[in-house]
Amino acid sequence: MSEPKNELAPAAARVAAAARDLGLTIEVVAMPASTRTAEEAAAACGCAVAEIVKSLVFRGRISKRPYLLLVAGSNRVDETAVAASIGEALARAPADDVRAITGYAIGGIPPFGHATPLAVFVDADLLGHARVWAAAGTPHAVFAVDPQALAAAVGATVIPMGRRAAGDRRSERDGRVADAGPMGVSRGASPLASPRPWR
Numbered sequence: 001m002s003e004p005k006n007e008l009a010p011a012a013a014r015v016a017a018a019a020r021d022l023g024l025t026i027e028v029v030a031m032p033a034s035t036r037t038a039e040e041a042a043a044a045c046g047c048a049v050a051e052i053v054k055s056l057v058f059r060g061r062i063s064k065r066p067y068l069l070l071v072a073g074s075n076r077v078d079e080t081a082v083a084a085s086i087g088e089a090l091a092r093a094p095a096d097d098v099r100a101i102t103g104y105a106i107g108g109i110p111p112f113g114h115a116t117p118l119a120v121f122v123d124a125d126l127l128g129h130a131r132v133w134a135a136a137g138t139p140h141a142v143f144a145v146d147p148q149a150l151a152a153a154v155g156a157t158v159i160p161m162g163r164r165a166a167g168d169r170r171s172e173r174d175g176r177v178a179d180a181g182p183m184g185v186s187r188g189a190s191p192l193a194s195p196r197p198w199r
Ligand code: 5CA
Pocket: 035, 036, 037, 038, 041, 052, 053, 054, 055, 056, 092, 093, 094, 095, 098, 106, 107, 108, 109, 133, 134, 135, 139, 197, 198, 199
């Protein structure tokens, strides 16, 4: 695959190099518009929000171990369900902590190539797409990837991650609804627990 014609920012170039190290064939693209949020990234990439990978850093409340959650852009993290899968409750990492752990600023956190090793979990909903888009180090850089290839390359454990954010429209390519009850998404011990509005 040819290199992108636009010159990449150093952080984006590091992501491209990390992908090569993993044997993952991607092309990092610098977008003229912001890709800082899942919604902005979807608009810039011309895809559904459900096809955006949010790379969110949490810490175990007990172990303090850092975890990377790769979450569908249209889903909110259901912390109760995720804790049930991972085996401990999680707390969101503050921005300066995220920067130290990953080496990247929020809005550009890539799903690999971090400053420190992270246990990685991927949202089962992401695997229903042929192609998803993830951040590549800056709030303007993204890459497209087969989610199965991404999950395999980073050694991610697939878990039910969340439920659809309020007000999000179902795209025609995403026939499932990751919401409470009937679709079989694990709700953990407390179905009434209110997940934080990760977007
Ligand atoms: N580039 C886009 C799409 S790939 C992106 O990085 N999206 S994201 O969802 O992975 O990153 C933005 C996330 O950072 C949001 O989910 C938001 O909840 C989180 N965030 C924003 N501010 C903070 C903060 N101060 N501390 C921790 N997380 C934050």
